[in-house]
Amino acid sequence: MKKMTYAEGIREAMRKKMQEDPSVLLFGEDVGKFGGCFGVSAGLWEEFGDDRVRDTPISEGAIVGAAVGSAACGLKPIAELMFVDFLTVGMDQLVNQAAKMRYMFGGKINLPMVLRVPSGGGVGAAAQHSQSLEAWVTHVPGLKVVYPSNAQDAYGLLMTAIDDQNPVVFVENKMLYSAKTDVDENELKPIPLGKARIAKDGTDVSIITYGRQVFDALTAAEALAKEGISAEVLDLRSLYPIDKEAIAQSVGKTHKVVLVSEECKRGAYTGDIAAQIAEEYFYDLDAPIKRVGALNTPVAFATDLESYILPNARDIELAVKSLFD
Amino acid sequence: MKITNEQLKDMYLTMLKIRKFEKNAMDKFAEGKIPGFVHLYIGEEACATGACAALRVDDYITSTHRGHGHIIAKGGDLNYMMAELFGKSDGYCKGKGGSMHIADADKGILGANGIVGAGHNIAIGSGLAIKYRKTDQVCVCFFGDASTNQSTFHEGLNLASVWKLPVVFVCENNGYGISVSQKRHQAITDISVRASAYNMPGITIDGNDLFAVHEAVGEAVERARKGQGPTLIECKTYRWRGHFEGDMTVYRPDGELEAWMKKDPIPRVEKYFIENNVMTQDEINKLNAEVDKMIEEANKFAVNSPAPSLESALEDVYSDIVEEGRVR
């Protein structure tokens, strides 16, 4: 099987769609010749030129707004923000414009735009460059939110997101960009949004997660296996639409749930998933729902503090074990 | 503006501190001792130095991601700065902020900033506080060329102008926002022309000329102190290093860096000193050695400072709440 990095998965999906469809274009800060701050768009400017791979000024309002306006006029823009943290600067265009237009206009407009947002901590970039803000966007009706964990999914989900007629926030984890994972070349194709993936089968507990924490969950599952606990790891892949069926099936099988994300725990999207499980599948559970997340602090700079604040495999393992005490 | 020889020597000392602090940060980053992102100020020393020399301790500045020079020029402590870069408990931010977030409230340093364009409006707030309290302080807002494409730049200049706030906007035009040259990010060459849109004085100067910076900012500061409102000063300069350490600068045309290195602000001052009997070459050498020592001290201080305790991560989120930790 071929190996591909997460960044390559994203890049190849963009390349494929740009080759296929002249209405697809990419813009953002330093995405051109520089190849993007994390090298994700390397080579695309050389292939598609200034018109279709555009460096923008540092103007996040204009970046998101240009995606909204050009999508409203029939293009399929992919806009990149250098860090998800800068979404704050373009938030009006996303929340009040992109998310609301179709509804306000009585369904009479399509917004086939993708907003790519590198997210998460782990690189010592401190409080303004390390956040996980997916709860902000999953909260807003009208936005779809996708968060792949590996190259194959990144490729397939981005292919779908680009063609989707709705604004899609495509969250990327910057620690994963260089992570190589197996890719089945015959399966390099669009993946429907709203379909979770079982990353590991198990029978005793469901670890439901996405993004970088899928790998932490797999590490925890290995440790737990040694202690006789069989953990299932469910990679949501798409946060909205969310695969409720996959969640129901897993919970129905294991009767125990641990939800994991890198967001600070207060107000995290995992809280909403926990509430849905409690409301709808309460009688399938035989233990409280547990959540693992970052501490309720900004992300600190010093390496030790950052690792303490962000969740890791050990935290997942401990949360699972607490259900079996 | 009249400058005494003592003031001149002070400014020269500041430039040396910045240059040597940055060179050291460059080395320590390469050695893997500094995590995260480091944006160096080498080549731009005259801007921060000339501007801050026109300020008092009780004046304010806002800074940027490329903030070490501003902080040193406004009187920041080299030991605390270096310890912060190393992520140590004795650092300015107790290791929580790092290179991009150093602040010193006692010296009016309202923080380096990781968000491009955030300072423009923080400076407005600072100007408002000054005006409200009817003191004669000022706030100098430092920012890069590429940040002038954020809406905050326009919001900030407009409000400063219409409220006549004591804010001096000092743009460090180094020709790039990361890889994107000024030509490609805005359709003007002199950013100072934007002042006219807000009916405030605007001027473009050689940012590698310490005296020119000091004079222009000094005049703007005097106007601001007298209640005559804001000024936009554009300093043309150049950063010698990549945008951040590790940037290979593939976007630079051949020869550009070399041409700018010839305009190094530091030898220009040295030459003036010798020609005008401000300092002898011997005295210059001695001062250089002294600053080398300061940097060595700062390194020692940083290395010897303990790592922050894990519990410290839970403090300072609020003034009155300590957050919950975790057991691993």
Ligand SMILES: Cc1ncc(C[n+]2csc(CCOP(=O)(O)OP(=O)(O)O)c2C)c(N)n1
């Ligand atoms: C809101 C926001 N957008 C983008 C960035 C990423 N970024 C950091 S510095 C920088 C370039 C800034 O250029 P300029 O303002 O000219 O300052 P210089 O780096 O040249 O000193 C960019 C794009 C950021 N930190 N914040």
Ligand SMILES: [Mg+2]
């Ligand atoms: Mg610049």
